[in-house]
Amino acid sequence: MKKQKMFFRMITAALIRQHSRMLVALLAIAVGATILSGLVTIYYDVPRQMGAQFRNYGANMLLLPSGEGEFNEATVNNALGVVNKENLVGAAPYRYESVFINEQPVIAAATNMDGAKAASPYWLVNGNWPAAENEVLVGKSLAAVLGVKEGSSINVVYGEESRAAKTEADAEKTAEKKDIKEKDIKENKAEKSNETDVSEEKEGMPFTVSGILETGGSEEDYIFISLSDMAVLTGKGGRLDAAELSISASQDELKAYADKISAQNSAVSPRLVKRVTQSETTVLTKLQALVFLVTAVVLLLTMICVATTMMAVVAERRKEIGLRKALGASDSSIIAEFMGEGLLLGGVGGLLGVIFGFAFAQAVSMNVFNSSINFRPLILPVTVIVSVLVTGLACLLPVRNATDVDPALVLKGE
Amino acid sequence: MSLLEIKNISKIYGELKALDDVSLKVEKGEWVAIMGPSGSGKSTMMNIIGCMDKPSLGQVLLDGVDISKESNKNLTNIRRDKIGLIFQQFHLVNYLTAVENVMVSQYYHSMPDEKEAMEALARVGLAERAKHLPSQLSGGEQQRVCIARALINYPEIVLADEPTGNLDEANENIVIDIFRQLHREGTTLIVVTHDPEVAEVAQRTLVLEHGRLAKEIVNENFKD
Known part of the structure; x- marks a missing residue:
């Protein structure tokens, strides 16, 4: 042995x-x-x-137009290709337009409802998310002003020049109180409004209120419709003003994603929502x-x-x-x-x-x-x-x- | 040359002389008993012969080598190579079986060999109890394991400290018979005891009193 x-x-x-x-x-x-x-x-x-x-607290990255080239769904999808699919919790593209409801100027946000739901899980909808055409989600504050509730019908008007000018003024005033995200969106919107400075007046488009949105934030002043409804309403599709991304990643990883997106897409300017990423870190x-x-x-x-x-x-x-x-x-x-x-x-x-x-x-x-x-x-x-x-x-x-x-x-x- | 030669050794603890100018010789193949009452210096003598202690004064020559000035490390090596120890309280490792206890001695000496360890146990009549733990063995059986362990490396001297002190008469006789057999085979035996019956079966008895060698008795009727 x-x-x-x-x-x-x-x-x-x-x-x-x-x-x-x-x-x-x-x-x-x-x-x-x-x-x-x-x-x-x-x-x-x-x-x-x-x-x-932390992803329950909403998006941690914004994609904004850089001003170089078109910023549309294809651009956003291209940028999303950089992000690891397992890390991507939700992505919501947004297009903002000024519209009128009962002659009141209102900001209409068009988005992909599934993407918005995933990117902003803290949104509380009383009623249902829009699922069919011509369904709209109305912010709680706005719903109180308009006197609408779930199931109400509203007529959304887009395109009156004089009213559009008034809307711009009001919207800019509101933008001063908002964070960088909304400011960027507003700036972008102002540019787009100039570009689409058309005086053609359209008839309104009927929508059914599918639900009332509570977020505790500025979203309660908006209406939310689908991108396809917005295209029908405005007569133009494709263009986006922003995209909100919710990515499960550390701050460093998010920065790396942002750098990669910038490098690969000159039309996109990615920004981290610092209040979320920093507190997470x-x-x-x-x-x-x-x-x-x-x-x-x-x-x-x-x-x-x-x-x-x-x-x-x-x-x-x-x-x-x-x-x-x-x-x-x-x-x-x-x-x-x-x-x-x-x-x-x-x-x-x-x-x-x-x-x-x-x-x-x-x-x-x-x-x-x-x-x-x-x-x-x-x-x-x-x-x-x-x-x-x-x-x-x-x-x-x-x-x-x-x-x-x-x-x-x-x-x-x- | 004597196998063991002790020249005028003393062991002093403060003012106490445990051993006082003791000299003795043990020849190869001899069976010697060291006897004396408690406090006579038996254990001190045993520790010095067993290389577990050094004398304060004097010389101890084991196989011609003076071990009284050796370092502890060298004493450990000498003990491992030349001495087989048998204890009154057996001191078996309680979580090892009988055969493993024998193999421990081989492990420190050279190379463990289970077959050889089994043969050593068979020699003391314990082949069938080889796989038992000490707690499953009687006192006599444990002492026989202890003897097998002491013999396994073929030591120059087998040093037994009160080997029958914890045994009944029947087991005492068995152990003494094993000693007789070892003596016949030429093993040098030094048995430290206070029991006259154990001492009188040895060839020679050295009696210690108050740390001094009081007398030496040669057993004229010694029989193997």
């Missing part, structure tokens, strides 16, 4: 047949490794999970720091627990250590045997930790984020190696003490 085989036979026998004390150490390591593996899994999955949660950074801190503290506690247990094990086995020395064991043999036991314990505890850690991370993910988590194979070697290292460190002092045992003293007959 080779010496190594006997070595493993001895250390496995020590762990298996002396299970009560070793079980405590194993439990400590397994708990530490579970927390490590679970929190690291969460640590790496939190950006994805939190990103998905801040929260994630703090959360990850917290996870890191908790993991470090748990590993430290594990180390203390293992060190204490190993101290007790060494104290309990002083006679055995003395005997081994009496039989001719060198200090290095004693160190190797106790370290071997500790490291084997660390490895087994680490493996258990990987299994329980994944279950722990899965439970946290399901309860907190309501979505499952993917197993990362890299967690397995990382957890086992860290467990072995922590156990090894914890064993250093107790094992050092083991070599101090004097066989003559501990083996005394009486």
Whole structure:
């Protein structure tokens, strides 16, 4: 029999047949490794999970016309090709026009309803989203002014020059109070209005109010219709004023996407919605720091627990250590045997930790984020190696003490 | 040349002299008993002969080599290569089986050999108990495992400290019979005991009193 085989036979026998004390150490390591593996899994999955949660707060990137070339659905679709499909939560193209309802100037936003729903999940619609032609979503504030409700019929008029001028003035006044997104849209709209400075007057187009929109924001002053209805209403299609994108990605990734879109599409000027991306980054950074801190503290506690247990094990086995020395064991043999036991314990505890850690991370993910988590194979070697290292460190002092045992003293007959 | 020659050794702890100017010789193949009451210096003598302690004064020549000035590391190597230890309390590793306990001694000495360890157990009549843990063995059986472990590396000297101290009469006789057999095979035996019945079966008995060699009794009726 080779010496190594006997070595493993001895250390496995020590762990298996002396299970009560070793079980405590194993439990400590397994708990530490579970927390490590679970929190690291969460640590790496939190950006994805939190990103998905943050996507409930609306778009985090705007695509605006740069002024160079046409900005239409094809341009937006081309820009979207840059974004990883798995990361794209929603994309809503927008075209804004000034229209009149009951002779009142109103901003009509045409969009892809499915895209708007995905990009702005926080929008609350009382009634239904427009699904058929000639259906309109009316902002809550505007609905109160117009005196309309779900199921009401309204006539939307587009194209009166004098009224259009009035609309521009009103809209610009409103724009001063809005953020950069709306400002950009307004500027764009002003340019487009000049371009389409036509005096032809059209008859109104009847719409049915499918639902009333509550957002708590400026959208409550708009009406929302489909892009195809807008094309019919205005007699022109294709042109867009903006596109809102909701992308599940970190701020750096978003910046990378924006740079790529700019580079590939000169007609598109991508902008990050900083209030969303920055707060997302801040929260994630703090959360990850917290996870890191908790993991470090748990590993430290594990180390203390293992060190204490190993101290007790060494104290309990002083006679055995003395005997081994009496039989001719060198200090290095004693160190190797106790370290071997500790490291084997660390490895087994680490493996258990990987299994329980994944279950722990899965439970946290399901309860907190309501979505499952993917197993990362890299967690397995990382957890086992860290467990072995922590156990090894914890064993250093107790094992050092083991070599101090004097066989003559501990083996005394009486 | 004597296998073991002790020249005027003393072991002093502060003001206490555990051994006081003791000299003795043990020839190869001899069976010697060291006797004395508690506190007479038996255990100190055993530790010095067993290379687990060093004398404060004097010389200990083992196989011609002065071990009294050796480093602890060298003493460990000498102990591993030349001494087989038998303890009153057996001192078996409680989580290893009987055969594994014997193999531990091989492990530190040279190379573990399960077949050879089994043969050593068979020699002390424990072949069928080889896979048992110490807790599953009687005191006598544990002592026989301890003897097998001491013999496995063919030591120059087998040093037994109160080998029958924890055994009943039947097991005491078994152990003494094993010693007789070992002696017949040429093994040098030094048995430290306070039991006159164990001492009187040896060829020679050295009596320690208050750390000094009080007398030496040669067993005229010695029989193998």
